[in-house]
Amino acid sequence: MIEKARESWTSRLGFILAAAGSAVGLGNIWRFPYVAGMNGGSAFIVVYFFIALVVGLSIMVAEFTLGRYTKLSAVGAFKSISKRWTFAGFLGFLTAFIIMGFYPVVGGWTLAYAFKSVTGLLRNAETLRDAFGKFITSPVEPIFWLALFLAFNVIIVARGISKGIELANKILMPSLLLLLLAIGLRSWTLPGASGGLEFLFKPDFSKINGNVLLAALGQAFFSLSLGMGCMITYGSYLKKEENIPASAFVVTAMDTLIAILAGLVIFPAVFAFGVEPATGPGLVFIVVPQVFAKLGVFGPLFSLLFFLALFVAALTSSISLLEVAAAYFIDQKGWNRKKAVLVSSAIMFFMSILSSLSLGVLSGFTILGVGFFDLFDLLSDKVFLTVGGLLVAIFVTWVVKKENIHMEVTNNGTVKFPFALWYNLVKYVIPVLIGIITVTGIISAHQ
Numbered sequence: 261m262i263e264k265a266r267e268s269w270t271s272r273l274g275f276i277l278a279a280a281g282s283a284v285g286l287g288n289i290w291r292f293p294y295v296a297g298m299n300g301g302s303a304f305i306v307v308y309f310f311i312a313l314v315v316g317l318s319i320m321v322a323e324f325t326l327g328r329y330t331k332l333s334a335v336g337a338f339k340s341i342s343k344r345w346t347f348a349g350f351l352g353f354l355t356a357f358i359i360m361g362f363y364p365v366v367g368g369w370t371l372a373y374a375f376k377s378v379t380g381l382l383r384n385a386e387t388l389r390d391a392f393g394k395f396i397t398s399p400v401e402p403i404f405w406l407a408l409f410l411a412f413n414v415i416i417v418a419r420g421i422s423k424g425i426e427l428a429n430k431i432l433m434p435s436l437l438l439l440l441l442a443i444g445l446r447s448w449t450l451p452g453a454s455g456g457l458e459f460l461f462k463p464d465f466s467k468i469n470g471n472v473l474l475a476a477l478g479q480a481f482f483s484l485s486l487g488m489g490c491m492i493t494y495g496s497y498l499k500k501e502e503n504i505p506a507s508a509f510v511v512t513a514m515d516t517l518i519a520i521l522a523g524l525v526i527f528p529a530v531f532a533f534g535v536e537p538a539t540g541p542g543l544v545f546i547v548v549p550q551v552f553a554k555l556g557v558f559g560p561l562f563s564l565l566f567f568l569a570l571f572v573a574a575l576t577s578s579i580s581l582l583e584v585a586a587a588y589f590i591d592q593k594g595w596n597r598k599k600a601v602l603v604s605s606a607i608m609f610f611m612s613i614l615s616s617l618s619l620g621v622l623s624g625f626t627i628l629g630v631g632f633f634d635l636f637d638l639l640s641d642k643v644f645l646t647v648g649g650l651l652v653a654i655f656v657t658w659v660v661k662k663e664n665i666h667m668e669v670t671n672n673g674t675v676k677f678p679f680a681l682w683y684n685l686v687k688y689v690i691p692v693l694i695g696i697i698t699v700t701g702i703i704s705a706h707q
């Protein structure tokens with residue numbers, strides 16, 4: 261089955277598109293601005309940049325290399341080299357469920373907001389905040405939309421990776437970029453917008469503590485789809501002649517640029533409309549419609565396009581998550597693809613319903629002090645992805661033979677790449693860095 265999926269990427273760049281499609285998602289446009297907002301703004305962003313380019317890029321190279329070397333998806337990649345390491349792949353499989361325990365909820369919001377954009381949402385800019393709160397806390401409506409969002413995933417992944425999604429990526433990712441720029445222009449010219457630019461570009465390094473570092477590390481792994489086997493799986497579909505370091509660089513650069521662009525679009529508007537930067541998960545859903553509401557007759561159209569593009573960005577990420585879960589059942593349990601996809605998505609549906617309800621009727625029910633939505637979010641980026649990233653770094657440099665990794669990542673010595681630098685970073689520096697950040701993060705969370 262994995263072989264089949266490998267065949268279905270039609271162009272040589274299909275891989276870059278798939279990997280970028282997985283990376284660029286809600287993490288960039290929905291999550292990055294609000295996490296930055298909750299962690300003090302520009303100081304967080306400086307740290308994020310550093311972590312994405314040093315830690316993220318290196319781990320992405322490691323994941324692609326491991327995937328292509330073993331030609332197997334997450335669990336098999338570890339298991340085929342060392343049986344004792346099967347758990348590391350299995351952890352990735354579990355993480356796919358945890359992320360898909362809340363991702364479809366937000367995916368559903370994007371669909372709902374696309375629909376609402378043209379059915380009167382923007383009529384009253386003053387009530388957008390309350391409208392969002394009312395919508396996400398309602399017991400039925402968001403569940404309808406999340407079911408619809410998941411249905412798209414099921415259709416695509418059940419059929420294998422179709423030409424449709426490759427094409428959709430080719431058309432909709434550039435249009436997402438254009439839309440962001442267009443909204444940016446509007447946002448930057450609003451009176452009061454400069455507060456947003458200051459918030460983004462005047463780093464106050466006294467704001468950095470262990471918590472901020474851990475948030476940046478988790479956000480980098482989340483946004484780059486690292487630490488849970490997704491890029492291992494996608495790397496396993498990669499042709500031998502393809503340049504791994506260059507591909508990883510392109511994907512990381514695209515992902516980081518889109519996150520920054522999203523911040524540049526959102527924060528000027530946040531300050532112009534006097535929204536609190538630390539608003540949390542509602543930020544994009546409250547601020548962006550506010551910008552569009554002031555755009556006259558074209559407002560609803562732009563708003564529709566924005567949320568549709570956000571939906572597509574989310575979809576190309578969530579199918580990679582569903583694929584990781586389904587690939588496990590197909591590879592390790594010998595299930596057929598349909599059954600694997602249906603069972604995986606049924607579990608995800610159930611978890612997402614709990615998440616959605618935790619924002620409303622179930623808000624009184626908490627685990628470790630938070631509801632399901634926050635719990636799945638917290639567990640994925642602050643715990644599972646960081647541990648997963650750490651395990652990949654250790655596995656690739658301490659368990660797999662150095663010579664094999666060298667040959668794989670440099671295409672038998674033909675690709676120019678500072679191998680020693682990367683190898684030592686991944687072997688010594690990154691594990692220590694992840695360890696320190698995690699410990700300081702936990703300590704400062706308890707202060």
Ligand code: PHE
Pocket residue numbers: 282283284285286287288359481482483484485486488490577578580581
């Ligand atoms: N990178 C995706 C995003 O930014 C989320 C994701 C995480 C996808 C992990 C796959 C694996 O939205």
